[in-house]
Amino acid sequence: MGGLVIAKAITIADSRRDKFPVMFEAIAAAIFFGTPFGGAPVASAAAMYAYCAEKIGAASSSKLLDLMRPEDEGLRELVHEFMRLVGKLNPKIDLLCFYEEQPTDFSKMAGLPNLFGLSKLAIPKSYAEFVSRDSATLQGVEEQGLARNHRGLVKFDGPKDDQWNQFVKDPLKRIIHGAQLAVKNRLNSVRDIDRSMINSINEALDSAPVYKKRKALAQTFAPSSWITNEAEYKEWLYDPETSGESPTSRVADCLWIRGPEGRGKTSASLAAVDEIDMIKEMDTDQGSILLAYFFCDSTGDYSTAEDLLKSLVTQLIDQQETLASYAKAFAKKKGEGNKSQAQVTVENLWQTLQDMLTDEFIGSKVIFVLNNLHVLPEDSDSTIKLMKYLNAELQSTLNSTDTKRVHTRWMITSREAHNIGEALKVEGVRLVDLEDDKYGDQVQMALRKRAKERVATLEREKNYNKALAYFASSLIGKRAQNTQWIDITCVQLQELPQAESDLKVRRVLEKMPQDLTTLLNNAWLQIFKANEADVEKIKEMLRALVLTYEDPTEAELGVLAGLCSNEDDKADLRRFVEKCKPLLVMKRASNTISFMNVVVKTHLLENSKQLLGMSDEEKKWQHGVLALRSFSHVKESFDFPIEEKPAGSEGKAQEGDDDQEGASENEEDADDDDDEEEEDDEDVSESDWDSEEEDEEEDPEAEILRDKARKSILNPNIGGSEYLLISSL
Structure with missing residues (x-):
């Protein structure tokens, strides 16, 4: 278990550089003895006993036991992040894993009688193998078995212990003697890295969290595919020498997987990213491999060419921080305001990416995986520019022998799309057409x-x-x-x-129905027919839900659908969601309501006129309806005071009219004023403006608003509905 603590500490050293500067770079090696990277079956039993003991007050349960359970999601994330960070440094953090070769005798540990060996037989084999070899080792990491059980892995009899001398001492000496030089070289390479500049770049680019997107997709799409076994894929991914080509025959290579929806493009992308991650973790003599990927989506921060390029740039910087110097133009310089920053445009981002690819220390290969590229709006200027740059990239590098530029690999998946087809119409692009009989x-x-x-x-x-x-x-x-x-x-x-x-x-x-569109149409019509009495309210709820960019909570959907005025409305909303199952789902973890998958939402949006009576023009009106409902809810939640007119406002207005008449009568006299009087008037005018600004600063309503905002943050009943306007517009 201590090894998992060390792995977690290394991830914290990287993420909290503000508190632990240079600590991450100073980590030379990590040696693990029986660390359960894959979990330990005995932890499940221990967690059960700890839970029972906690209930009777005999012990306290530990979350570390839950973490050690096999297939624990938190454990998988920790190991994945740890292995990513190990390869992030140059030279890499040196790793060595020892594993046990003898079972653990729990009956002896507990002081139970032998009973002719029956006590041992009562212990399951998976428990006796406290931490198996598969669990105690990491992919691509040096490993060594010791003829000991788990408790004896680090208990040696002394410097003359045979296993110490034969298996442990020499690797330890090698790692210790090489540690100083490794850290020195590493610190020299990062000496000129400006952490504040990197933070400023990340803040300016504000790229989408692609790892979370990848993790979410992996829950829906299996990260495995027959495509990764095809010759086209193998020739694209692996070095040219394996396919008989000259190592310098191609600086770039592109694989295009094209096919209709639901044919396995996303699964192929996930499988490719997983495989490349494993290749990265292996020690290679050719140098480090960098991977950047992006899953295009019509919602959120995954829908534009700028989003795509921002993500690729920040991923490369995250893997090799020395590349940040090429993106420093995006960082805000102190004292110069935003004018000194480069605009986050496709042109600037693409040029930054190209500059990075010419860096002599970037590594041996850079691989890009772009999934569902057709989602980017075809008629958008940024998409048009990206396709133009991508075409020029492939044209200039597919048959180039420029040794100054790192070898790049592009994997692109998409549906049939004219703009993508034109951009990738380059000799040498490998095509896997999922509608080709060859792959049927x-x-x-x-x-x-x-x-x-x-x-x-x-x-x-x-x-x-x-x-x-x-x-x-x-x-x-x-x-x-x-x-x-x-x-x-x-x-x-x-x-x-x-x-x-x-x-x-x-x-x-x-x-x-065999056709997906017909299947969904029939499903919605069946729901509407079965609930004729409430069909209009159900459709209004769907009109609100289909236009949101993020899944709303139950309370937020109630506001958007106009079903939040009383408890009966809230009960109706829950009933309507139940009626729309399975096409609608309630996500218990986040307490949000959403469509069962993006295909259902896309279909309903594209067929909204037929199913919901909402044309393209009426969609714009519906956005206005959602906005006004959100404004009304904000007003009610913050309890804004009603603006009251001062008692003498009418008299003042009358006086204002009289003054205006007098001013018009004396207009000619005002024109005869000399320049000096005009300057005085200007001074008076400026002072009037200053006084008005001071009045605005002291506006009591502003103080009321601030006070209400502070209370709303602390009030759990108000929730997040105040921000619905942002997600609906």
Whole structure:
């Protein structure tokens, strides 16, 4: 367990450089003895006993036990981040893993009698192997087994211990003797790095969190694909020598995976990123490999060419901080304001990227993975420029032998799109067309595999018998043309009552439309028909939900849909969400309401006139409706005071009219004033403005607003609905 603490400490040393300057660069090596990087089965049992003991007051539970459970998400994230940071430095942090070769005798530890070996047999093998070899070692890291159990891994009899001398002493001496030089070289390489400049660059670019996006996608799309076994992919990814080409024959290489929705493009991208990550973690004599990836999405910070390039630039800087000097123009300089900053445009970002690729210390290879590039708006100026630059990049480097530029690899996935096709119409671009008969068997096999996995889940949860599971898997796998159709079909089967007969399930499957659009249309119309009394309220809720950029909470959706005035409205909202299942889901972790996947939302938005009675022009009006509802909620939540007119306002207005008449009568006299009087008037005018500004600064309503804002932050009942205007416009 102490090894996991060390791994976590290393990640903190990198993330908190403000508190621990230079500490991360000064880490030369880390040696682990039986560290459960993959978890330990015995931790599950220990956590159970600790929980029970805590209930009776005999012990206190530890979250570290939960972390050590196999397949724990937090443990996987820790190991992934740790291995990423190990390769971030140059030279890398030296690692060495020792693992146990003998089982742990828990009966002896507990002082139990031997009972002819029965005590040992009572302990499961997975528990006796306290930390298995697979769990105690890391991919691409030197490892060594010791003929000891877990407790004895670091207990040696002395300097003459055979295992110490044979397996441990020499590696330790090598690491210790090389530590000073490694750290010295590393500190010299980062001596000129300005941390404040890097922070300023990151703040200016403010790129999307791609790792979180990757993690979210991996929960929906399996990060595995038949594409990674194809010759085109292998030749693209690995060094030219493996395919018989000259090492300098290509400075760049591009793989384009093209196909309709639901054919496995995102799964292929996730699989490629995972594989490249593993390659990065391995020690290579050719130098470091940098990876930057981006998953285009029509929502949030993933929808423009600027978003894409900002992310690529910041990812390269994060992996090799010396590259930050090429992006320093984006950093705000002290005392010079925003005028000294370079604008975050496609032109400036692309030039920064090109400058980085010519750095002589960048490494041996840079790999870019761009998923669903067709999502970028085709008619946008920034997209047009990006396609132009990408075409020029491939034209100039695919057959270039420029040794000053690092070798680059581009993997791009997209649907059929004219602008992308023109940009990638370059000789030498490798194309995997998912609609080509050449790949028909692989595509259909992948769809059948997906169908089998989803039906297996139904078999467990709905208690399908083997015959029904076989029929459902066969029918869905045969009819499926994309993964979305499989997912939506299986979710609809999931919503059928548990007591439905096999024949009813088969009948539902046989009547299921094969076309995805028709399937979704029928699903929505069925919901509307079954709830005719509330259909208009349900449609208004959907009109609000389909136009939000981020999934709203239940309270926020109530505000946007106009269902928040009383408890009955709130109860109706929950009932409407239930009626729209499975197309709508409530995410318990974040307490938000969303569509079951982005395909359902996109379909409803594209067919909103037919299904919701909302044309393109009416979508703009609906945005106005959402904005006004949000404004009204803000006003009510902050309890703004009603503006009252002063008692003598009418008299003052009358006096103002009289003054205006008098001013018009004396207009000619005012024209005869000399220059000196005009200057005095200007001085008076300026002083009047100054006094008005002072009055504005002392506006009592502003103080009331600040006070209400402070209270709202501390008031859990107000929630996040005050900010709905931003997410809806």
